[in-house]
Amino acid sequence: QSVLSHPPSASGTPGQRVTISCSGTSSNIGDNTVNWYQQLPGTAPKLLIYRNTQRPSGVPDRFSGSNSGTSASLAISGLQSEDEADYYCAAWDDSLNAWLFGGGTKVTVL
Amino acid sequence: QLQLVQSGAEVKKPGASVKVSCKASGDTFIGYYIHWVRQAPGHGLEWMGWIYPKSGGTNYAQKFQGRVTMTRDMSINTAYLELSRLKSDDTAIYYCARDLYGWGDSYMDVWGRGTTVIVSS
Numbered sequence: 001q002s003v004l005s006h007p008p009s010a011s012g013t014p015g016q017r018v019t020i021s022c023s024g025t026s027s028n029i030g031d032n033t034v035n036w037y038q039q040l041p042g043t044a045p046k047l048l049i050y051r052n053t054q055r056p057s058g059v060p061d062r063f064s065g066s067n068s069g070t071s072a073s074l075a076i077s078g079l080q081s082e083d084e085a086d087y088y089c090a091a092w093d094d095s096l097n098a099w100l101f102g103g104g105t106k107v108t109v110l
Numbered sequence: 111q112l113q114l115v116q117s118g119a120e121v122k123k124p125g126a127s128v129k130v131s132c133k134a135s136g137d138t139f140i141g142y143y144i145h146w147v148r149q150a151p152g153h154g155l156e157w158m159g160w161i162y163p164k165s166g167g168t169n170y171a172q173k174f175q176g177r178v179t180m181t182r183d184m185s186i187n188t189a190y191l192e193l194s195r196l197k198s199d200d201t202a203i204y205y206c207a208r209d210l211y212g213w214g215d216s217y218m219d220v221w222g223r224g225t226t227v228i229v230s231s
Contacts, residue, residue, distance in 0.1 A: 035217040037155070044205055044224050045147075045155065050217035088155055092213045098171050099145070099157040099213075 004028065004089055004102035011108040012079045020105045022072045022089030028100055032092045034072040036065055039086045039104075048087070049074060081109045112137035114206050114222035121228045127194040130225045132206030134187040139163050143212035144189040146180065148202040149224075158204075160212055161189055169212070196229045203227075 005023040012018040022034060036049040047056050049065035052072065062077045072091075076083055089102040117131040132144060146158040159170035161180040168180050179192040189206060204225045207218035 033215045037218075039155075044221045045207075045218075046221070047217060047219050050219070051215055056219065086154075090155075090218075092216070096172070097169065097213075101147075101155040101157060104154040 003093065003096075003100050004091060006087075006089065006102040006105045008103065009106045009108065011110055012076075013110045014079055014081065016079045018076045018079055018107060020074045020076075020087055020089075020107070022074070022102050024070050024072075024091060024100070025093075026070060027095040028070075028091040028093040029067065029072055030070040031094055034065065034067055035090045036063075036072075036074045037088045037090065039088065041085070045088065076107070079107075079109055083107060084109050112139070112208060112220050114208065114220055116204075116206060116222040116225045119226040119228070121230065122196050123231055124197055124229055126196050126229075127192060128196060128227050129190055129192040130204050130206075130227065132189045132191070132222050134189075134208075138187055139189070139208060140184070141210075143209040143216075144180075144182070145207045145209055145218055146178075146191045147205045147207060147218075149205070150199065150202040153202075156202075158191070160209065162212065163189060193227075196227075198229050201227065201229045 033051040037045040038048040039045045052067040053065045064075045086104045113135045115133045143160045145160045161168045163182040182189045206222045208220040209218045
């Protein structure tokens with residue numbers, strides 16, 4: 001069982017805004033920044049958001065991240081069919097001295 | 111631009127060991143950390159640990175301590191993951207990923223394509 005909590009699924013129609021939450025504790029999200037990874041079917045994870053809000057070069061600005069206390073969120077605005085994927089949050093945990101991943105949220109475009 | 115090229119799929123029997131490689135191509139991994147993350151079929155991502163190739167220092171997830179060994183060969187820019195006493199639930203895709211700092215506010219920005227390991231009698 002993942003220490004970082006995700007809803008297992010989220011969905012929306014094309015053009016809608018979808019938000020995915022990630023809940024942690026004071027030893028991980030509460031004390032370190034959060035990264036988000038996108039995993040398209042059959043491919044390796046790809047860095048989508050780093051340090052809570054930063055987008056790597058090439059990631060559309062439809063994707064945005066935020067962080068508040070022991071929770072973080074990923075928002076996808078203007079949902080597109082190619083956004084169908086699994087999304088994972090990740091954060092370092094100071095107590096466990098380990099990286100934690102959320103269980104993943106499957107986003108479906110209806 | 112750095113690419114991480116991983117070795118091919120492996121099929122092993124329970125109790126055996128497997129060694130997976132991750133070669134840096136297009137750039138060196140000196141100064142970076144190399145993480146190993148695995149994904150069992152239908153499941154999420156699970157961090158196994160990292161190696162700092164420059165010093166050889168390692169940090170293993172508690173779950174894998176005693177069964178995992180991460181090494182590197184600087185002469186060929188390659189990192190290795192060895193997992194021993196394999197069980198059926200070690201069947202997974204094993205990914206390597208690059209990271210600048212290893213912990214805290216860092217992040218894994220380049221990933222290999224993964225190596226499938228199947229454990230079956």
